[in-house]
Amino acid sequence: MSQHFQFQLTATDGLARRGEITMPRGNVRTPAFMPVGTAGTVKAMYLDQVRDLGSDIILGNVYHLMLRPGAERVARLGGLHEFARWPHPILTDSGGFQVMSLAALRKLDEKGVKFRSHLDGSEHALTPERSIEIQGLLDSDIQMQLDECIRLPAERAEIERAMEMSLRWAERCAVAFGDQPGKAMFGIVQGGDLIDLRIRSAERLAAMDLKGYAVGGLAVGEPQAVMLATLDETLPVLPTKKPRYLMGVGTPQDILRSVARGIDMFDCVMPTRSGRHGLAFTRFGKVNLKNARHAEDSRPLDETSDCPASRDYSRAYLHHLVRANEALASMLLTWNNLAYYQSLMAGIRAAIEGGQFEAFAAQTEEDWARGDI
Numbered sequence: 001m002s003q004h005f006q007f008q009l010t011a012t013d014g015l016a017r018r019g020e021i022t023m024p025r026g027n028v029r030t031p032a033f034m035p036v037g038t039a040g041t042v043k044a045m046y047l048d049q050v051r052d053l054g055s056d057i058i059l060g061n062v063y064h065l066m067l068r069p070g071a072e073r074v075a076r077l078g079g080l081h082e083f084a085r086w087p088h089p090i091l092t093d094s095g096g097f098q099v100m101s102l103a104a105l106r107k108l109d110e111k112g113v114k115f116r117s118h119l120d121g122s123e124h125a126l127t128p129e130r131s132i133e134i135q136g137l138l139d140s141d142i143q144m145q146l147d148e149c150i151r152l153p154a155e156r157a158e159i160e161r162a163m164e165m166s167l168r169w170a171e172r173c174a175v176a177f178g179d180q181p182g183k184a185m186f187g188i189v190q191g192g193d194l195i196d197l198r199i200r201s202a203e204r205l206a207a208m209d210l211k212g213y214a215v216g217g218l219a220v221g222e223p224q225a226v227m228l229a230t231l232d233e234t235l236p237v238l239p240t241k242k243p244r245y246l247m248g249v250g251t252p253q254d255i256l257r258s259v260a261r262g263i264d265m266f267d268c269v270m271p272t273r274s275g276r277h278g279l280a281f282t283r284f285g286k287v288n289l290k291n292a293r294h295a296e297d298s299r300p301l302d303e304t305s306d307c308p309a310s311r312d313y314s315r316a317y318l319h320h321l322v323r324a325n326e327a328l329a330s331m332l333l334t335w336n337n338l339a340y341y342q343s344l345m346a347g348i349r350a351a352i353e354g355g356q357f358e359a360f361a362a363q364t365e366e367d368w369a370r371g372d373i
């Protein structure tokens, strides 16, 4: 623990980095996968389980929490850590991305974004200043700037307008955040799939000397090759000694290939959301437990796992639970999927420490290629 937000690189292997973020509430081993804890909970999990799987940090969601129960109410109740009984680090998003994908009747301009709640139609406004204020009320350890993420494909003019506005919003967020030694505010690189705009965005954010940098505007419909090529061009422009966070990514393969390019932090709804839809991630690929072929398969998902959900329950039972739409299906498959993601991250961290990352990545991808066993 440290009273200040600090990031140390402890090993590198090619462009892959092993590091540690130290904060007052605890340390985050990188490369790190951050489970999505939307409204102060990782759906279908107890947070003690999430912790026991090796999660050092979870995500909190401004959009949901500002609408319900409200940021001021969470603050009155002691902040998000106290409210959700998660005493470890929390990274909160700005709320902007979800406004653009969930809210009704949105109006976005230089000031910020006005929208109506998808819950009760009430009017709300998110400005850079209000987003940082809300993240402060939640007592978030790592706060994200408000940005505008453009879905791809898009016209250059549109991508440039959103990228430039996101840079101005980064400045406003940095001013609103001020100087909070034990916390961090991360900027977000935008620029779509246009390399010159990506470089301009990264250079201007690097000049702001922020405590960490996210790469946004990816995993929004572009091919994986475009995402990876964008990382190849963007990451060299960002400071080496600051954490890099690739937002919304991704599949196990996306994670491996992004770590290989120098990404330190990931968040993705995939393991939790797909677990609720009957999909299991295993070392040998994905298993769709809705499929009738599992109806009499007495094997567990992975007998070598130390996670009970992966080791102790037959696929036949899991198939039955999924077909019966039982709550236990979501619980066991979310548990399995997060266990798999965190074991992948632990393997990645160990491989970088041992200078074996390339071999680890190749073997892992080969295991998946064996397909659905």
Ligand SMILES: O=c1[nH]cnc2c(CCNCC3CCCCC3)c3[nH]c(NCc4cccs4)nc3cc12
Binding pocket: 036, 037, 038, 059, 060, 061, 093, 097, 101, 147, 148, 149, 188, 215, 216, 217, 218, 219, 220, 247, 248, 249, 267, 268, 269
């Ligand atoms: O530029 C971006 N700026 C801000 N957020 C982004 C996000 C959301 C990251 N997860 C937030 C979580 C906060 C807590 C609740 C859950 C989300 C992205 N997600 C994706 N792809 C995955 C996608 C998911 C859905 C559509 S694309 N690309 C993203 C790009 C940006």
